Structures are given as C-alpha cells and as structure tokens.
Amino acid sequence: MAVKAIGIGLINSPTQCFGLQHPIQPKVRVFAVRCSVAVSPDSPSAAGLGERPWKTSDARLVLEDGSIWRAKSFGAKGTQVGEVVFNTSLTGYQEILTDPSYAGQFVLMTCPHIGNTGVNFGDEESSKCFLGGLVIRSLSIGTSNWRCVETLGDYLTKRNIMGIYDVDTRAITRRLRQDGSLIGILSTEESRTDEDLLQMSRSWDIVGVDLISGVSCTSPYEWVDKTDPEWDFNTNKRDGKIFNVIAYDFGIKHNILRRLASHGCKITVVPATWPASKTLEMNPDGVLFSNGPGDPSAVPYAVQTVKELLGKVPVFGICMGHQLLGQALGGRTFKMKFGHHGGNHPVRDIRSGRVDISAQNHNYAVDPATLPEGVEVTHINLNDGTCAGLAFPAMKIMSLQYHPEASPGPHDSDLVFTEFIELMTKSKQ
Numbered sequence: 192m193a194v195k196a197i198g199i200g201l202i203n204s205p206t207q208c209f210g211l212q213h214p215i216q217p218k219v220r221v222f223a224v225r226c227s228v229a230v231s232p233d234s235p236s237a238a239g240l241g242e243r244p245w246k247t248s249d250a251r252l253v254l255e256d257g258s259i260w261r262a263k264s265f266g267a268k269g270t271q272v273g274e275v276v277f278n279t280s281l282t283g284y285q286e287i288l289t290d291p292s293y294a295g296q297f298v299l300m301t302c303p304h305i306g307n308t309g310v311n312f313g314d315e316e317s318s319k320c321f322l323g324g325l326v327i328r329s330l331s332i333g334t335s336n337w338r339c340v341e342t343l344g345d346y347l348t349k350r351n352i353m354g355i356y357d358v359d360t361r362a363i364t365r366r367l368r369q370d371g372s373l374i375g376i377l378s379t380e381e382s383r384t385d386e387d388l389l390q391m392s393r394s395w396d397i398v399g400v401d402l403i404s405g406v407s408c409t410s411p412y413e414w415v416d417k418t419d420p421e422w423d424f425n426t427n428k429r430d431g432k433i434f435n436v437i438a439y440d441f442g443i444k445h446n447i448l449r450r451l452a453s454h455g456c457k458i459t460v461v462p463a464t465w466p467a468s469k470t471l472e473m474n475p476d477g478v479l480f481s482n483g484p485g486d487p488s489a490v491p492y493a494v495q496t497v498k499e500l501l502g503k504v505p506v507f508g509i510c511m512g513h514q515l516l517g518q519a520l521g522g523r524t525f526k527m528k529f530g531h532h533g534g535n536h537p538v539r540d541i542r543s544g545r546v547d548i549s550a551q552n553h554n555y556a557v558d559p560a561t562l563p564e565g566v567e568v569t570h571i572n573l574n575d576g577t578c579a580g581l582a583f584p585a586m587k588i589m590s591l592q593y594h595p596e597a598s599p600g601p602h603d604s605d606l607v608f609t610e611f612i613e614l615m616t617k618s619k620q
C-alpha cells in the first residue's frame with residue numbers, strides 16, 4: 192500500500208509521532224506513535240538525546256569470571272569496583288539508588304526499561320547514593336512523571352555514580368543465578384586493558400569489609416518527619432502514645448524512620464559506634480537496629496553493642512540489624528549464593544500463616560540451626576526457605592531479614608511496626 196506521510200518525526204527521537212495517509216481513501220489515516228511522551232527539544236530530558244541510540248559502546252563491565260560486557264555509559268565516567276547483584280523491582284530505582292545497604296555493590300535492574308520517571312525530591316532514602324554503579328538494559332529516552340525534577344542520567348552524573356545501559360542484563364542475571372554474586376569492574380577508561388580490569392576484579396573482595404563505617408552518621412540527631420498523610424496507608428491502632436526510640440544507624444533508610452515516627456515514636460538516630468552504655472543512660476522505650484551494607488561478620492563492634500543491650504530494652508532489628516542480632520545471640524550468618532534483592536519476595540509468618548509479599552535486599556542470612564534455645568524463627572522466605580524473621584519474647588527481641596518499610600516495594604509488612612509498639616507497650620507495663 193502506498194501511503195503519504197502527513198507528519199514526520201525523527202526516528203527514535205522523543206517526538207516520534209507519524210501520520211500516514213492512504214492514497215485512495217484519504218480519510219484513512221494511520222497514526223504510529225513510538226513514544227508515550229512528547230518532549231520539547233529544549234526540555235531537560237531532551238538533553239543528551241543526541242547521543243542515542245547511535246552512541247557506540249564506551250564502557251565495559253568486566254566480571255571476575257573473565258566475561259567482558261560492552262555497554263554505553265551514562266552518569267559518571269571512570270573506573271569502579273563492586274559486587275554485582277540483580278534487583279527484580281519493577282519500580283523505585285531512586286529509592287534503590289539511595290539505599291545505603293547497596294554500598295560496594297553494582298545494582299543490575301532486571302526490569303528492562305529504567306529512567307522513565309526521572310528523579311524527584313521525595314524519593315530519597317538517604318542523603319546520597321552509596322552504591323557503586325547502576326547496570327540497566329535500556330535507558331528511557333524521555334521522562335514522564337509529575338514529580339520529576341531531573342533525568343536519571345543528570346542525577347547520577349551530579350552524584351558521581353557510574354551507570355551503563357545497552358547491556359544484556361538477562362544474560363548477566365542468569366550468570367549470577369548460576370554462579371553466584373560476582374565482583375566486577377565498570378570502566379569508561381579506554382587506556383585500561385581488559386586484562387588490567389580483570390586483574391582488578393580478582394584482587395578485591397566485599398567479604399570481611401566494614402562498609403557500615405562509610406555510611407553511618409557521625410553524631411546523634413533527632414528525627415521527626417512522619418509519612419506524609421497523603422501517602423500513609425496504615426493509620427490503624429495508633430493511640431497517640433509517645434515512645435522514645437534510639438535508632439542505630441548502620442545505613443538507615445529514611446522510610447524506617449518515617450514509619451516509626453508515624454507510629455508515635457520520638458526518635459534519636461545514633462552512629463553505629465554509639466556505646467550501649469550511653470543508649471541505656473538515655474532510658475529509651477525501645478532500640479532499633481537498622482539495615483546496612485556488607486558483611487555482618489566484619490563489624491564485631493556492632494555485634495558487641497547489640498549484645499550489651501539484649502534483654503535490657505525492647506529491640507527491633509531490620510536486615511543488617513537482624514543479622515547482628517542473630518550473631519549477638521550466638522548464631523552464625525552466612526553469605527547466600529546471590530541474595531535477595533527486589534520487591535516480590537513472598538514470606539510466611541509461621542505464627543499466623545499469613546503470607547506477605549516483601550521488599551528485600553540482602554546477601555547474608557542467619558543460620559537458624561546455630562541459634563540458642565528460646566529463639567523462634569517467626570518468618571521464612573518462601574522462595575528458598577531461608578530465615579526471614581526472629582523473635583525471643585523473653586528477651587524482648589524481634590527482627591526481620593527484609594524491609595517492612597518498603598521504599599521501594601509492597602507495604603504488606605507494615606504491621607510489624609505496630610508489633611514493635613506493642614512490644615514496647617508491654618515492656619512499660
């Protein structure tokens with residue numbers, strides 16, 4: 192069929208809307224729209240478009256197994272080492288980028304299309320991006336979200352974080368699932384040979400490194416912000432009582448603090464090295480041990496602090512906090528093959544039988560067989576049966592291996608914040 196173009200757009204440009212007219216039946220018009228958003232040529236998201244899609248590979252990801260992945264760069268330039276983990280979340284890349292638990296890691300998103308919501312002021316989970324780099328399949332050529340203030344590429348450049356795209360993220364994910372997490376080097380530097388980069392990847396390890404000291408705050412501060420009422424989804428069972436909570440910052444995410452504040456907690460955030468004796472002097476109603484990056488066995492000082500607080504005050508551990516509690520109770524933690532990273536992990540609360548879909552981000556887990564008598568496994572991950580939660584009621588302890596605060600991820604497990612309030616209430620009586 193011969194058709195006449197009545198409107199043109201540049202191929203692969205953001206204004207890619209075509210109108211085609213049928214020669215015999217001029218009323219038949221076919222509109223082919225190649226993108227979901229029209230972007231004016233001088234808008235911020237149009238910046239940098241000139242380099243896509245014909246930009247040639249200018250970056251490499253070299254994995255310690257000897258595989259070399261050519262890609263295109265965005266964000267910062269340079270050379271960076273990290274452990275590659277894959278994240279299965281479909282949304283929430285900005286919260287992932289600012290989760291301090293990713294320090295030392297490259298996050299590979301299995302969702303193939305990233306960047307279309309840009310970044311905004313409200314989705315930051317900490318003061319900066321601590322991860323080593325971002326690996327994605329396809330970088331969105333436009334942004335379309337009412338909260339967007341900046342493109343993902345500009346955001347990463349300003350924060351000096353490397354990103355690569357146009358790389359086969361499915362193939363890398365299959366490799367990680369088969370062989371386990373791998374150390375890799377991201378580089379945009381042509382002067383470095385593949386052999387140099389391979390050598391670098393093989394001479395670095397994330398195991399045994401204290402990454403918490405690089406992300407924790409350096410002095411105590413008060414936290415007051417609650418979840419914005421517009422976003423709050425669980426306002427049940429709050430009776431207006433105030434609880435004083437000390438939150439140990441091992442790499443804490445803001446949404447843990449917001450959820451605690453929304454449940455009536457007055458929070459003092461303290462550094463990872465804050466002595467247990469000082470915490471007890473502050474006479475808290477409860478203590479929170481936060482999430483945090485890296486190997487729990489690399490931070491014996493934190494385990495010691497947790498030990499000194501056990502039984503003296505109600506405690507709640509989240510992720511790294513849960514692992515530190517496991518060790519403080521005398522248990523062992525181990526490194527998993529490729530960990531859990533994503534917003535679609537089913538967990539069962541063994542006590543009630545309830546199944547939640549949860550947000551997870553961890554490479555280590557507690558071995559329940561090594562825990563002393565009295566410690567209950569309360570939750571299990573239904574994908575692989577690993578321990579996802581612990582409780583020791585006699586010692587006023589509760590903990591979860593995953594992220595009840597979500598951000599990003601489902602809110603199913605928000606009820607555990609109510610459980611922590613109940614633990615503190617009981618202890619006060």
Ligand SMILES: NC(=O)CC[C@H](N)C(=O)O
Pocket residue numbers: 292481482483484485486487509510511512552553554555556
């Ligand atoms: N989110 C976290 O607290 C991560 C815990 C720990 N760094 C791990 O990878 O297992």
